[in-house]
Amino acid sequence: MALLIKTENLWKTYDMGEAVAVQALRGVNLEIPRNEYAAIMGPSGSGKSTLMNLIGCLDTPTDGRYWLNEQLVSEMDDDQLAFIRNKEIGFVFQTFNLLPRATALHNVELPLIYNGTPAAERRERAAEALAAVDMADRVNHRPNELSGGERQRVAIARALVNRPSLLLADEPTGNLDSQTSAEIMNFLERLHNQGNTILLVTHEHDIAAHAHRIIKIRDGQIESDERTR
Amino acid sequence: MWREPVTIALAALRSHKLRSFLTLFGIIISVFTLIGVMSIIEGLNAYIAEKVANFGTNVFYVTRYPIITNAKDWLEAQRRNPKMTVEDMEYLQERMTLAEYVGAQDWREKDVRAGKESIDDVGIRGTTPTMVHISTEKVAAGRYIAESDYERRAMVAFVGTEVTERLFPTVDPLGKTIYIDGLPFEIVGVAERVGSVLGQTQDNFVFIPLTTLNKIWGEGPAFDTGPWIGIKCSSPDVMAQAMDEARTLMRARRRQKYDDKDAFGLIASESLTNLWDQIFGGIAAVAVGVVSVFLVVGGIVIMNIMLASVTERTREIGIRKSLGARRRDILLQFLVEASVLSTVGGLVGVLAALGATALVVATTPVPMRTPLGAVILSLAVSTAVGLFFGIYPAQKAARLDPVIALRAE
Numbered sequence: 172m173a174l175l176i177k178t179e180n181l182w183k184t185y186d187m188g189e190a191v192a193v194q195a196l197r198g199v200n201l202e203i204p205r206n207e208y209a210a211i212m213g214p215s216g217s218g219k220s221t222l223m224n225l226i227g228c229l230d231t232p233t234d235g236r237y238w239l240n241e242q243l244v245s246e247m248d249d250d251q252l253a254f255i256r257n258k259e260i261g262f263v264f265q266t267f268n269l270l271p272r273a274t275a276l277h278n279v280e281l282p283l284i285y286n287g288t289p290a291a292e293r294r295e296r297a298a299e300a301l302a303a304v305d306m307a308d309r310v311n312h313r314p315n316e317l318s319g320g321e322r323q324r325v326a327i328a329r330a331l332v333n334r335p336s337l338l339l340a341d342e343p344t345g346n347l348d349s350q351t352s353a354e355i356m357n358f359l360e361r362l363h364n365q366g367n368t369i370l371l372v373t374h375e376h377d378i379a380a381h382a383h384r385i386i387k388i389r390d391g392q393i394e395s396d397e398r399t400r
Numbered sequence: 401m402w403r404e405p406v407t408i409a410l411a412a413l414r415s416h417k418l419r420s421f422l423t424l425f426g427i428i429i430s431v432f433t434l435i436g437v438m439s440i441i442e443g444l445n446a447y448i449a450e451k452v453a454n455f456g457t458n459v460f461y462v463t464r465y466p467i468i469t470n471a472k473d474w475l476e477a478q479r480r481n482p483k484m485t486v487e488d489m490e491y492l493q494e495r496m497t498l499a500e501y502v503g504a505q506d507w508r509e510k511d512v513r514a515g516k517e518s519i520d521d522v523g524i525r526g527t528t529p530t531m532v533h534i535s536t537e538k539v540a541a542g543r544y545i546a547e548s549d550y551e552r553r554a555m556v557a558f559v560g561t562e563v564t565e566r567l568f569p570t571v572d573p574l575g576k577t578i579y580i581d582g583l584p585f586e587i588v589g590v591a592e593r594v595g596s597v598l599g600q601t602q603d604n605f606v607f608i609p610l611t612t613l614n615k616i617w618g619e620g621p622a623f624d625t626g627p628w629i630g631i632k633c634s635s636p637d638v639m640a641q642a643m644d645e646a647r648t649l650m651r652a653r654r655r656q657k658y659d660d661k662d663a664f665g666l667i668a669s670e671s672l673t674n675l676w677d678q679i680f681g682g683i684a685a686v687a688v689g690v691v692s693v694f695l696v697v698g699g700i701v702i703m704n705i706m707l708a709s710v711t712e713r714t715r716e717i718g719i720r721k722s723l724g725a726r727r728r729d730i731l732l733q734f735l736v737e738a739s740v741l742s743t744v745g746g747l748v749g750v751l752a753a754l755g756a757t758a759l760v761v762a763t764t765p766v767p768m769r770t771p772l773g774a775v776i777l778s779l780a781v782s783t784a785v786g787l788f789f790g791i792y793p794a795q796k797a798a799r800l801d802p803v804i805a806l807r808a809e
Binding site for chain 2: 224227229230249250253254256257258262264268269270272281282284285286329333
């Protein structure tokens, strides 16, 4: 099976000045094939956020190489990374990260704006994506008019609207009650069944349990990597 | 791509009306001043061309002094240029081939009385009969100063409406007697109303024959200019040639050498409007300086508010970057926002200036006219100011690290 993610000896060092350097990642080797549903777990300070930022192409490694969908993204510049984020990655954040002044529809349209999709097609695809997360009747609501679960569903619609190869969910249920969390996790399960590759970042065991593979990070290295289903 | 930042900027303006007004105050004031000054200059220019410097069509004057704007030239001209005389006029009248009419006029200021009514310091103009074709005053009733009046040095007067209205408010002034400096003159004609310039009436005059003027009051002191010689050409095409002819004749009469400066002046409407243009050019330069300072201040305020906006919206920038916005997308967004802000300021300034202009025109005699160019220029300049002062905040936004930006509160 073709690999979606392949990292080779990833290092990330933060220079804190005064000759103090923090080694957030210390040689991470990771392979994730297509249509995987994996969770990255680890306590705070373990380096899992750093790893997520690297995988999400929000940041570049200090050393090592990273291929996403057979493209060597560790060598790319800012604008190329922006292009990869737009095309290959859908983010779902703990805090939803919707634009507060924009409607649900406009929020979902954003990735399409940045790849130059014509306005009419943009609206149509954004509306479709919202319908797919059962939000068709809420397209013109602003985030503050939506519940937490609804906001996260808008965020999922936004993450998927550009048909990315990777859905990167960073603590997607961290701000939700347990019932809504279950609902969102069901959505992710369904998306996985539809063929999406999902990488879940969490520190909660019962959330990570939804994934089919659990990768544990500690002190900037992979501590364990096991298939659970 | 364009619509979004425009919408955001307009929404921000709407939701913080007072803050927006304060932010844009500098731009508003700049544009207001710019358009105000340009409107006054344009209005006065048109006004002067039409009312002050309008000698009539195809007319120029030969005078003792040309238009002089500095003291040194003035002293030289006073030494060099002899006072004009009626003989100078006759000399030109006999020899000029391109002149249709040649005339002369000279001025005194005297009190005018009729019955118990009197007016102080009326402009008394001694004129040749030909001036009816040369100067702009028209006959409304009766007649102008006639050839026979001129030859006989008759005690007759052709008067402006201000004089008739004040001295003869209820009766027909024709044939009535007025006393100029105590001497009786018969009114033979009344002029058409000229109107006022900057609130000053232009109808407070009495014309009498130039010969009569010189007979009664003499030719005036040596420092006086003497009469102005008016020359009307048959068509605008020969104006330049006619002015050359007059110059050549006058130089010959003054026995001037080839490289001497003219010992007389030639003045056409154009030379007066040019003088005004010079004066207004000075005013405009000062205004441009003041406006530039305002604009810089306005621009800095916009830069400040944009920097605050970038800080306030760091997280939004992070979100946009995570969704694939490149540096130039963010840069463009904030540049468009800054220029929309400043353009709105420019628009408000334009509207305020147009309103003020309309008010001034409606309530005062100050002539104002807003040139379209001024409106276009101010809008262009205000947009440019927003663009320029938006560059730094926009670059700051564009360079934000997405990871750090996403972490912002």
